[in-house]
Amino acid sequence: MPEDRSLPAGVRPHPQRHILPVDGEEVVQIRARVAALEQALDHSREAERVTAIERDALLASFSWRAMAPVRRLTDAWRNLRKPAPVAVAPPPVPELPPGLDYGRWLRDYHSLSGDDRAAILAHIDGLPARPTIAIVIPIDQETVRFLPATVLSIRAQLYAHWEICIAGTASSLDQARSLTPKDATGIRYILSRGSSAAFAAALPQIGSDFVTLMAPGDRLADEALYEVAATLNDYPDSDLIYTDEDCINAAGRRFAPAFKSAWNIDLHLGQNLTGRLTVYRRSLLQRFNGTALAGEHDLALAVASTSLPSRIRHIPSVLYHRLMPDGPAPGLFDPMQPPAWTQASRTAAETYLTGKGLSGRAELLEWSGAAAAGAEASGAAAAGAEASGAAASGAATRLQLRWPLPDPAPRVSLILPTRDNHALLARCAAGLLHRTDYPDIELIIIDNDSRQADTLDLLSRLQQDRRVRVLPYRAPFNYSAINNMAVAQATGDVILLINDDIDVIDGGWLREMVALASRPDIGAVGAKLFYGDGRIQHAGVILGVGQHNGRGGIAGHFGHGTDGNEPGYLDQYALTREVSAVTAACMALRREVFTAVGGFDAEHLPIAYNDVDLCLRIRAQGLRVVWTPFATLFHLESQSRGRDMTPEQLARAAREATYMRDRWDHELNHDPFYNPNFDWDYPMQRLAEPPRRPKPWRAAAP
CATH class of the missing domain: 3.90.550.10 (Spore Coat Polysaccharide Biosynthesis Protein SpsA; Chain A)
Known part of the structure; x- marks a missing residue:
């Protein structure tokens, strides 16, 4: 191949040519770069040849020659009817994540330099197996x-x-x-x-x-x-x-x-x-x-x-x-x-x-992803209409596995902490007791020192239902300790942790969660939670979102704030899937699993991140955490507890975040279910710049 003496654009030739000594390593690098450039040139020539072959094959084809008269008539008709030229903008390309300049991102982070190619070739030479x-x-x-x-x-x-x-x-x-x-x-x-x-x-x-x-x-x-x-x-x-x-x-x-x-x-x-x-x-x-x-x-x-x-x-x-x-x-x-x-x-x-030995334990159903996603949040008439429109327009079809309940259905203990939250508690309890289609439940309400008369009256009336027990908890609020105490007194084989600001949408939600939680390979199950206006509040937990003391964050929600009718990127909000963690605002798990991992960490995580920690300990035991969009509920996030705004609360939240980072640093940095090309600071909205995954050939370099 003749030597190419052309210079890169913008580089001027030097008036004198100085020959400098180079060491052996530089010679290897230069030769590798020359080989890469020669390969790129061959690639371009081959592409040109292939294009010519494709063109000639098309022009020589019978269909092209047979359609020649039709093309001539069509061209003549278009010329007769052609209007004055009008500048028309091309239609937008619907790329994800929204607003992403994908072409620019590829140029910046997904193109190979000469050094990259040389490093790859060197790595290939050193591979033990090819x-x-x-x-x-x-x-x-x-x-x-x-x-x-x-x-x-x-x-x-x-x-x-x-x-x-x-x-x-x-x-x-x-x-x-x-x-x-x-x-x-x-x-x-x-x-x-x-x-x-x-x-x-x-x-x-x-x-x-x-x-x-x-x-x-x-x-x-x-x-x-x-x-x-x-x-x-x-x-x-x-x-x-x-x-x-x-x-x-x-x-x-x-x-x-x-x-x-x-x-x-x-x-x-x-x-x-x-x-x-x-x-x-x-x-x-x-x-x-x-x-x-x-x-x-x-x-x-x-x-x-x-x-x-x-x-x-x-x-x-x-x-x-x-x-x-x-x-x-x-x-x-x-x-x-x-x-x-x-x-x-x-x-x-x-x-x-x-x-996997599961024959006969699951029913395969076909369903329309967009229609199902909208129907789950059918609290608003507009949502139902939008979902119907999506189904009618030919929305993508998926396969759904509907897992049956064990026979007989296991008893479920619903664990619900509360304090002076009369209106929310009344609505939540009514949904659990009267709008949930499940044959055997007990509702354990942990009263964290309520003092308002209407709350005490409500608790008294609720206890008239034989399925309801109220347990007093007089100590300062410690979410982990409260739930640990209640689980110890529960009689159900399945535990359903739930907040008092949850409201039932679909009566079959508990059947779906218990069916999944009863699978021996599943450790915990989360539900699809909506805000009152129909936006998604929770579609699983992403690890590492945000920042904490420069070490990366702890966790955030998939789908947070998304329109409830949206199936999500690659249908992730409309299909059952494994995640690293789910929120304890509505979490189902077998009591034996909760006990085996030691329950919540009441010492280090009294308020925040205890559900993430619990899920990570469950995963460490070889069990999986799954989230299902076929169990849907409303969630008015943190309405029962309020926000962490006082200096004492902020200091406590910082201690809990530091503990999580110290204990789970590797897991928080490597969520397997959140692609490392996505940005932690803008979950599921834009790509990471640069991507969080290092290039393997650079990691392999000596």
Whole structure:
């Protein structure tokens, strides 16, 4: 290749050329940068060649030539009717998070410099293992024309240990051969009955230990396979690895990023969490012989049914670009949503349940995410109307697993602390006792020294119901100690912690929470809580939000302040999912779990963060914390206690925050269910600048 002596833009040539001595390390770095530049130039030339091939193939196609008369007539008609030119602004691109300049963020934080490429190549050279990754590309007569861009992106990978398996019918394979480089190595052509059967046909012929799927036209980031290989070296027992992704149009513009959660089986049972790029251990897929595996959702469920959650890894980096030639469709394109759920999706979900010994314990339901989200907050007529409109307009369909109650239904002890809060307590108790559809409850009200006559009268009247007990607590308010005392006297197998500023919306809320809390792998369950005006107050807890003494914050709420009709980013407010913690304003858990972890920490966390601490201790025991949108209640946040505003209260809150940071610093900095590309200071509203995940090749540098 001839030497390129051009200078970067803005750099003037020096009048004299000084040759300075360089050490061996600098020589290695310079050579690596030169190699990267040569590779980039080859990449550009290959892209130009592929574009020419695609253009020529299109112009030579029968359909293009057959439609020539129609095009001429259409052009003539348009010219006759063409109005005077008017400047029309292009429609806005609905990107998330709101207001995000995604293109600028990509340029600033997600582009590879020459130094990055050199560091990646050096890291690859030092990897103890370099597994080969097979990439299956199903094609047909319609999609084969997009193939060159996909093959080009694979050949441009910094990690060179891959093989391409193009699978399709005989005629589509003939076209594929004409569109791919004649001298290309590492490409195999596999005959199949069609694109839908391509993966099943390719799987037995693949010799690599790991395999992934790509669609024609989709592209990989240059570092994609390197990141997968580095993860396999760090976690060699991995059975499935998936990454973040976005979309790309014909002009190369990227949009609609999908920043995903860590592995979350409850969420994946309702939607396609893993999406693309997803790399599977081939030996696990072979157990299914490629049958009933219609897409990424089914493949991931198949692996999850025979693997351990600890062997499923998420790389929080945008490494895959789905082709949408015409750009975003009306409304936000959701990469997690297939065009329609198929019976194969239901079958795969049921196969997962059977593999985990859960057959017959859950009912699979299809539902419209937007409609369900609005219907849950049906306290306002406008919300119901809006939800109906969403359903009528073809809202995305998801799968819901409805878990049945054990038979017989366990007794539930509702633990409710209160003090001189007559109006709120009356409404809360009425909802629990008379608007909740559950066969066996006891309501334990802990009276923290109420003195107002109307409150004392209400407590007296409530005790006339045989399901109600009132326990006195005369000491200063200590939320943790109050609840610990009540749980010790409870008779139910399930504990439901609840605030007195909660009001029931849907009578089936408790059945949903108890059904989930009764699962042996679940430690605690949270509900979807709304403000009185219908906005979301709680959709799970995010760890680390905000700041405390320069060390990062403690916790915040998913969805806080969001319109209650919104399903949320990637439907996170409308699907049952695992989270790191839930609020004790409405939390269900088995009494044995509460006892096993020692209850609330009354010494260090008397008021705040005790629920987060409890959930983290539950998770440390290997149990999961889940949140469900199918149990909905109103919550007038902190109305019963007020705000922490006095100097004494502020000092106490600071002590509790410091204790949480000292005890859970690592967990607070690494919430697996809150993508590190998101900003802690603006939860779910904008991207972190820079992202909180360090680049692995820099961490690997000596």
